[in-house]
Amino acid sequence: MNMRLDHACVIRDHWSLSATGTFDKGVHLVSGVTGSGKSTLALMMAGLFPLSEGSIVKGELSTCMLSLQFPELQVTGRTLEEECASWGAPAEKILGATGLTGRRNTSPLSLSRGELKRLHLACVLSRDYDLLLLDEPFSSLDCEEKSKTCTTIEQKPGITVIFTHEQEILPRVFRIWEIAEGRLTDCGRLPDAYERWHHVPPAVKRLTALGSPPGNISIRDIREAACRIQG
Amino acid sequence: MQDPRIRIAAAAILSVSAFISLHGAVLAFLWWLVFTPGVHLATKIRLVVPLLLVTAFFSLVLEIFSGNGLSYFIRMTVIILIGMWLYGEQKPGEFLTTSVWLLGDRAGFDLGLVAEMGMQSLSCIRADVGRIRVAAKIKGLRWGVHSLIPGSVILVHGALARAEDSAELLAIRGYRSGGTLCPEFQKGPRDPAAGFFAVCVAFLALVPVSEFFILYR
Numbered sequence: 001m002n003m004r005l006d007h008a009c010v011i012r013d014h015w016s017l018s019a020t021g022t023f024d025k026g027v028h029l030v031s032g033v034t035g036s037g038k039s040t041l042a043l044m045m046a047g048l049f050p051l052s053e054g055s056i057v058k059g060e061l062s063t064c065m066l067s068l069q070f071p072e073l074q075v076t077g078r079t080l081e082e083e084c085a086s087w088g089a090p091a092e093k094i095l096g097a098t099g100l101t102g103r104r105n106t107s108p109l110s111l112s113r114g115e116l117k118r119l120h121l122a123c124v125l126s127r128d129y130d131l132l133l134l135d136e137p138f139s140s141l142d143c144e145e146k147s148k149t150c151t152t153i154e155q156k157p158g159i160t161v162i163f164t165h166e167q168e169i170l171p172r173v174f175r176i177w178e179i180a181e182g183r184l185t186d187c188g189r190l191p192d193a194y195e196r197w198h199h200v201p202p203a204v205k206r207l208t209a210l211g212s213p214p215g216n217i218s219i220r221d222i223r224e225a226a227c228r229i230q231g
Numbered sequence: 232m233q234d235p236r237i238r239i240a241a242a243a244i245l246s247v248s249a250f251i252s253l254h255g256a257v258l259a260f261l262w263w264l265v266f267t268p269g270v271h272l273a274t275k276i277r278l279v280v281p282l283l284l285v286t287a288f289f290s291l292v293l294e295i296f297s298g299n300g301l302s303y304f305i306r307m308t309v310i311i312l313i314g315m316w317l318y319g320e321q322k323p324g325e326f327l328t329t330s331v332w333l334l335g336d337r338a339g340f341d342l343g344l345v346a347e348m349g350m351q352s353l354s355c356i357r358a359d360v361g362r363i364r365v366a367a368k369i370k371g372l373r374w375g376v377h378s379l380i381p382g383s384v385i386l387v388h389g390a391l392a393r394a395e396d397s398a399e400l401l402a403i404r405g406y407r408s409g410g411t412l413c414p415e416f417q418k419g420p421r422d423p424a425a426g427f428f429a430v431c432v433a434f435l436a437l438v439p440v441s442e443f444f445i446l447y448r
Contacts, residue, residue: 043365046369048365048368048369065369066369068362068365068366068369072385072388072389073359073362073363073365073366074366074369074370075366075385076363076366076367076370076372076378076381076382076385077381078380078381078384086370086372087370107384109384109385109388
């Protein structure tokens with residue numbers, strides 16, 4: 001099970017994005033500044049953005065799901081119940097887990113951005129996919145929800161790719177990728193990736209400078225590395 | 232055509248000419264062929280086809296009940312083509328500059344601002360439709376007639392939310408009424424000729440052609 005990008009390229013006016021690399025099973029983090037092309041890459045990998053050049057080969061991937069950055073753009077149901085059903089998710093369970101019990105007939109568009117993002121992620125993460133693409137999954141969430149989402153993401157069995165500029169609460173990841181100057185770069189596996197990764201989270205950077213680099217970028221790993229210094 | 236003043240005036244004159252008489256519509260269509268990108272522009276704006284289909288439907292109804300459907304269809308088709316050309320050529324800010332040039336810093340500014348916001352809203356709705364279609368594809372839902380109501384609800388909700396944001400932004404910036412703007416316009420070499428012939432079309436549209444031929448005989 002993998003996804004291979006072979007000089008997959010999108011050219012648009014004066015902007016272009018080129019991506020080469022293989023995404024294997026596990027959690028991948030794609031970082032980059034705002035406007036670098038993270039969302040475009042997510043759409044390319046989902047097959048929703050036509051390539052100008054190159055190819056994307058899906059190896060033994062039968063199911064794919066993309067979660068867009070703005071949850072309201074993926075709403076298709078008139079009520080919360082209909083919205084859950086449109087994702088193929090059990091409404092009762094999802095509404096209970098997101099604290100929306102008793103609001104099954106409410107319009108999804110009347111929820112706050114945070115509530116809608118919670119509902120959206122609960123629906124997306126309720127099923128397992130061979131390829132799960134999450135575009136900015138932590139935006140509009142509080143720390144507690146971010147941590148919960150990280151735990152769920154870590155348990156996903158297929159290839160999970162997170163496109164984010166989040167710098168604090170992140171899940172334990174298998175590989176780091178970075179988009180800069182219109183090109184996707186494979187920074188490799190952690191902790192070696194820290195040397196090549198330009199968007200290393202500040203806490204990780206500080207701990208590395210102090211001679212105690214965390215084994216991974218999750219809060220647990222960062223705490224553990226911090227404790228090593230104190231101990 | 233680069234000068235928005237001539238473009239908007241020509242579109243208004245030609246639309247009226249096309250509406251009031253059949254030969255006015257034919258002349259306006261000839262003007263559209265000569266002074267606009269024509270068919271190339273019509274193929275770029277996908278809304279042309281559904282609008283023509285709706286017009287064709289109502290023309291058919293009119294033809295059955297009053298017998299004037301073909302004339303109505305020709306006249307409305309020309310108006311739609313001129314409208315599409317005006318929409319396709321319009322650049323952000325042109326309504327505002329034209330309106331201020333015509334009506335001044337107060338009423339002109341307000342009117343232009345409303346027109347600009349309307350155009351921006353149309354552009355956002357078009358982008359939203361694309362995103363909703365992507366969402367339906369991601370979820371494995373079929374996009375069709377049954378998607379119209381939920382799709383429309385999302386579009387209206389989005390438009391209202393954006394309108395609220397714009398209103399708040401204007402209020403925060405202290406907008407009450409009117410504003411200062413120095414209108415500047417680009418001019419194309421064919422603009423005066425296009426404007427002149429648009430006026431000619433309007434003049435000829437007002438001439439009762441049948442009576443002219445009777446007098447000639």
